Amino acid sequence: MRHRIALRVALLVLSAASALLHAQDRSAAGGGTTIVAQAAGDPNAFNRLLAPPGARNLSPAEDGIHDPGNAGTLALQPPLQSFQLLPRSNAGNRVDWGAALSKKQIQPRWETGNPKAEPAVMDLNIVREVKGSMPDVVYPHKQHTEWLDCSNCHPAIFVPQKGANQISMAAILLGQKCGICHGKVAFPTSECRLCHSKKKDAPAQAVETKTGPEPKR
Ligand code: HEC
Ligand code: HEC
Numbered sequence: 001m002r003h004r005i006a007l008r009v010a011l012l013v014l015s016a017a018s019a020l021l022h023a024q025d026r027s028a029a030g031g032g033t034t035i036v037a038q039a040a041g042d043p044n045a046f047n048r049l050l051a052p053p054g055a056r057n058l059s060p061a062e063d064g065i066h067d068p069g070n071a072g073t074l075a076l077q078p079p080l081q082s083f084q085l086l087p088r089s090n091a092g093n094r095v096d097w098g099a100a101l102s103k104k105q106i107q108p109r110w111e112t113g114n115p116k117a118e119p120a121v122m123d124l125n126i127v128r129e130v131k132g133s134m135p136d137v138v139y140p141h142k143q144h145t146e147w148l149d150c151s152n153c154h155p156a157i158f159v160p161q162k163g164a165n166q167i168s169m170a171a172i173l174l175g176q177k178c179g180i181c182h183g184k185v186a187f188p189t190s191e192c193r194l195c196h197s198k199k200k201d202a203p204a205q206a207v208e209t210k211t212g213p214e215p216k217r
């Protein structure tokens with residue numbers, strides 16, 4: 001069984017979240033309030049999209065995820081310091097992780113026990129046609145399988161068959177489908193064009209305004 005760094009990070013975040021929820025249970029029972037309980041009560045605690053600049057990439061002791069009372073927390077490098085040299089992006093935690101990986105500025109370990117293990121990268125784009133004016137969505141397997149194992153998505157999140165999954169923007173914004181990761185551990189949903197990246201063929205309007213014989217399609 002291979003363990004993936006990205007999944008481990010996601011699991012750490014999830015276990016931290018459930019620890020926070022338990023902390024909240026306890027404080028509700030005891031009638032006391034703590035900063036930790038407040039963080040758990042905030043539905044946007046993990047939504048970096050909505051975090052004001054001053055609240056982004058806080059040091060581990062202040063981030064509401066790590067235990068500030070644990071001495072080990074202070075040994076962790078603050079993100080603002082460690083992210084400084086990495087390629088920038090305009091959203092989320094302001095790092096372009098895809099570029100950081102392809103430039104080999106970071107080298108996440110593919111297997112916990114084996115530093116030499118290589119990912120099984122699959123280069124297969126899936127185009128999902130979108131009704132309306134938004135460009136179509138291109139889902140790239142390559143960029144995902146550089147971080148993730150097939151089993152991170154198949155079959156629990158997506159049946160591995162083109163078009164077999166119902167995906168909607170509403171579901172994504174509710175944290176389902178692509179939104180299980182995007183907005184939490186991968187770039188946020190504000191970056192429409194990173195997913196909606198394929199221009200549609202000439203819009204019907206342009207055809208209608210032409211006079212004369214029907215243009216060939
Ligand atoms: C981050 C999530 C994710 C990961 C990781 C992932 N896939 Fe997929 N895969 C998808 C999505 C999304 C689709 C499209 C499903 C749809 O259109 O309904 C898909 C579709 C497929 C298809 C169907 C292609 C077709 O033309 O019908 C196959 C086969 C597949 N994946 C295999 C793999 C394999 C093998 C791996 C690992 C090397 C992998 N996937 C990793 C999300 C993922
Ligand atoms: C299991 C987690 C997971 C799921 C589910 C997932 N992604 Fe991602 N995605 C990632 C990670 C991790 C990255 C790389 C880090 C980043 O760019 O923030 C990424 C990167 C991307 C990229 C950027 C590629 C580039 O050029 O940098 C696109 C586009 C993308 N995802 C689209 C999608 C779409 C569309 C879906 C749903 C069909 C989806 N993802 C589902 C985790 C996921």
Ligand code: HEC
Nearest residue numbers: 128130134137167168169170178182188189190191192195
């Ligand atoms: C992580 C990738 C991702 C991002 C970011 C993203 N979308 Fe989507 N979007 C999708 C996918 C996947 C679908 C479903 C396509 C399909 O029908 O198969 C979709 C569908 C849509 C649809 C079609 C109607 C619907 O609800 O399904 C609209 C409109 C839309 N998105 C608008 C947006 C806008 C506006 C943004 C930016 C604020 C955005 N999307 C950001 C992946 C994304």
